[in-house]
Amino acid sequence: METGEGKDTAQGFHNPVAGFGVTFKAMFKKRLTEQYPEEKKVTAPRFHGRHQLNRHPDGLEKCVGCELCAWACPADAIYVEGADNTEEERYSPGERYGRVYQINYARCILCGLCIEACPTRALTMTNEFELADSSRANLIYTKEQLLAGLDEGMVDSPHVIYPGMDEQDYYRGLVTEAAPGTEPQVAVSKGEKPTSEEVDV
Numbered sequence: 591m592e593t594g595e596g597k598d599t600a601q602g603f604h605n606p607v608a609g610f611g612v613t614f615k616a617m618f619k620k621r622l623t624e625q626y627p628e629e630k631k632v633t634a635p636r637f638h639g640r641h642q643l644n645r646h647p648d649g650l651e652k653c654v655g656c657e658l659c660a661w662a663c664p665a666d667a668i669y670v671e672g673a674d675n676t677e678e679e680r681y682s683p684g685e686r687y688g689r690v691y692q693i694n695y696a697r698c699i700l701c702g703l704c705i706e707a708c709p710t711r712a713l714t715m716t717n718e719f720e721l722a723d724s725s726r727a728n729l730i731y732t733k734e735q736l737l738a739g740l741d742e743g744m745v746d747s748p749h750v751i752y753p754g755m756d757e758q759d760y761y762r763g764l765v766t767e768a769a770p771g772t773e774p775q776v777a778v779s780k781g782e783k784p785t786s787e788e789v790d791v
């Protein structure tokens with residue numbers, strides 16, 4: 591029969607060995623460590639990453655400056671100022687466009703409520719997740735940073751609406767590229783702050 595002292599000695603030997611047993615077992619398990627940033631993880635296709643402001647197939651912008659995305663945002667991370675298009679300076683096919691558009695990634699929680707609220711699918715989210723920065727100012731993305739690049743057949747906004755088409759035709763998919771000879775117009779008000787008369791008090 592084992593005495594109390596003998597039991598303690600056996601226990602004292604067993605405990606550290608048992609601890610190494612756990613280590614030994616873990617050595618043969620699949621490693622979970624990710625070698626980021628050397629190896630970037632591929633996200634799920636519908637991962638919520640950085641936003642993008644989309645264009646119509648001719649390069650005009652889909653955003654109509656309605657601010658619904660900003661109202662839907664629970665973190666108050668979006669700032670939009672809409673403005674009227676003119677024939678000399680047209681950014682979107684309809685009446686209004688988003689003149690100023692900013693997303694503050696110091697606030698954004700990437701929930702996606704804003705893209706659900708957008709009536710024109712102007713705002714979507716990409717899979718890009720590398721948004722960290724040490725400067726608060728750099729975390730405020732401007733319209734120029736968020737606007738999608740130009741695909742083939744697009745001409746940068748502002749430019750005239752496709753001849754013979756109206757805004758509805760764009761949403762019906764009847765415009766598939768910029769009309770031949772389309773030239774960019776002079777961007778006078780792009781991204782400018784409104785004058786004091788334009789700001790509601």
Ligand code: SF4
Nearest residue numbers: 663698699701702704
């Ligand atoms: S993803 Fe969510 S938190 Fe970020 S801007 Fe959109 S609504 Fe706001």
Ligand code: SF4
Nearest residue numbers: 653654656657659708
């Ligand atoms: S992104 Fe969409 S919801 Fe936001 S202002 Fe533009 S059109 Fe409206």
